[in-house]
Amino acid sequence: MNLPERMLAIDPEAPGGPEVLVPVERPVPRPGPGELLIRVAAAGVNRPEVMQRMGVYPPPPGAPSILGMECAGEVVAVGEGAPAELLGQPVCALIAGGAYAEYAVAPAGTCLPVPESLSMVEAAAMPETLFTVWSNLFERAYAVEGETVLVHGGTSGIGTMAIGLGQLFGLSVIVTAGSAAKCRAALDLGAAHAIDYKAEDFVARVKAITGGAGVNVVLDMVGGDYVPRNLACLAEDGRHVSIAVQRGVEATIPIWQVMRRRLTLTGSTLRPRSVEFKAMLADELARTVWPHVAEGRLKPVIDSVFPLADAAGAHRRMESGEHVGKIVLQVGG
Numbered sequence: 582m583n584l585p586e587r588m589l590a591i592d593p594e595a596p597g598g599p600e601v602l603v604p605v606e607r608p609v610p611r612p613g614p615g616e617l618l619i620r621v622a623a624a625g626v627n628r629p630e631v632m633q634r635m636g637v638y639p640p641p642p643g644a645p646s647i648l649g650m651e652c653a654g655e656v657v658a659v660g661e662g663a664p665a666e667l668l669g670q671p672v673c674a675l676i677a678g679g680a681y682a683e684y685a686v687a688p689a690g691t692c693l694p695v696p697e698s699l700s701m702v703e704a705a706a707m708p709e710t711l712f713t714v715w716s717n718l719f720e721r722a723y724a725v726e727g728e729t730v731l732v733h734g735g736t737s738g739i740g741t742m743a744i745g746l747g748q749l750f751g752l753s754v755i756v757t758a759g760s761a762a763k764c765r766a767a768l769d770l771g772a773a774h775a776i777d778y779k780a781e782d783f784v785a786r787v788k789a790i791t792g793g794a795g796v797n798v799v800l801d802m803v804g805g806d807y808v809p810r811n812l813a814c815l816a817e818d819g820r821h822v823s824i825a826v827q828r829g830v831e832a833t834i835p836i837w838q839v840m841r842r843r844l845t846l847t848g849s850t851l852r853p854r855s856v857e858f859k860a861m862l863a864d865e866l867a868r869t870v871w872p873h874v875a876e877g878r879l880k881p882v883i884d885s886v887f888p889l890a891d892a893a894g895a896h897r898r899m900e901s902g903e904h905v906g907k908i909v910l911q912v913g914g
Contacts, residue, residue, distance in 0.1 A: 584609055584618070584658060590682035591892045592647040596636025599893035599900070602681075607647065610679065610686045612660035617667060617674075617689050623705035623886075624680035625651040626895045626908040627738065628825070629852060634896060640678045641853045648892070649680025650852065652687070653695055653704035654913060663689040671695035675708035675859055677852065681892055683912060690860025693867060696875040706881035706907035707874070710742035712862055713824060713851050715870065718743060718800055719750070721847050722820040726751030728797040731787060731814055733757050733807065735767040735775060736905040739824070741882040743800060744770050749873055755790060757783050759902065766905045770882060787814040795819060805829025815844055823848030882906025 588609045593601040612618045630648045632638035640646065653673035659665055673695055674687035695704040718724050732743045735756025747754035748771045756767045757778040764775035776786045787796060795816035801807060804826030811821055812835060821844065838844065851859075873879045884904040887895040889912045898908050 588683035602892040616660040618658035622701035644677035645679040651708040652680035673704040808832035
């Protein structure tokens with residue numbers, strides 16, 4: 582097929598507020614070895630992209646400066662060694678950058694097929710949170726059926742995905758959120774309990790909910806002074822997984838508690854990991870989670886959809902903190 586030479590993309594020249602997110606013309610990228618070119622239908626919006634826009638979270642080496650870490654669309658070209666049978670197929674992809682555009686390049690290994698159960702908007706909202714929650718909650722924290730998990734930011738994209746996966750795999754998910762309305766939304770989505778952290782002490786509530794036993798896992802995107810409070814929520818042999826540091830990169834750890842209750846502290850960041858790691862993760866998700874997605878048992882929670890030209894509005898929505906679930910950019914038809 583004849584591809585255009587130019588495309589619209591969100592590629593700010595300098596860091597700044599949401600107003601720097603204006604459409605510009607850029608060359609249509611070409612897929613390299615093992616890569617696919619996707620005509621983007623929709624792109625998910627994620628907090629790291631807000632941080633990148635502000636100039637505090639540069640893209641990994643080799644990634645495009647165009648924003649966006651996940652997209653869905655049709656494969657319109659394949660690079661050398663990439664599966665030719667994917668040409669013309671609908672896929673969603675986890676990428677290091679470039680999703681806020683009419684075309685984006687993705688490693689074939691980090692793509693998943695879009696089943697009929699998902700719209701393109703829903704498919705675009707899946708990869709980042711699904712890869713993140715699966716790799717941290719189920720692989721790093723070894724969460725298993727019957728366990729109880731505490732998730733901060735229960736109505737965020739990550740939080741709503743954790744609730745959905747928890748329901749599928751037999752976890753009891755306790756969340757924190759910043760208002761009574763958000764707590765109700767989390768309960769409606771299937772959280773076992775929701776704690777308004779502005780109105781009550783989450784440590785005391787977790788202890789009450791669990792009869793003093795504590796939770797098996799904490800999935801934490803807050804960091805800072807939350808970490809020692811999280812550890813106080815953990816049961817014996819509990820696991821604490823850090824995936825973001827919104828309240829600070831350092832914490833004071835009560836080492837004796839770690840020793841006495843045999844706690845594990847771990848964490849990860851997905852974006853800088855190798856394509857090989859992400860492809861391995863995609864392969865595991867294709868086997869373990871994607872059949873549920875295909876049958877309609879797992880869908881992302883969509884908060885709002887903005888046109889690509891209003892990426893600024895999408896970022897303002899995220900920065901407002903009022904969203905429940907994912908914010909998505911609609912790019913193509």
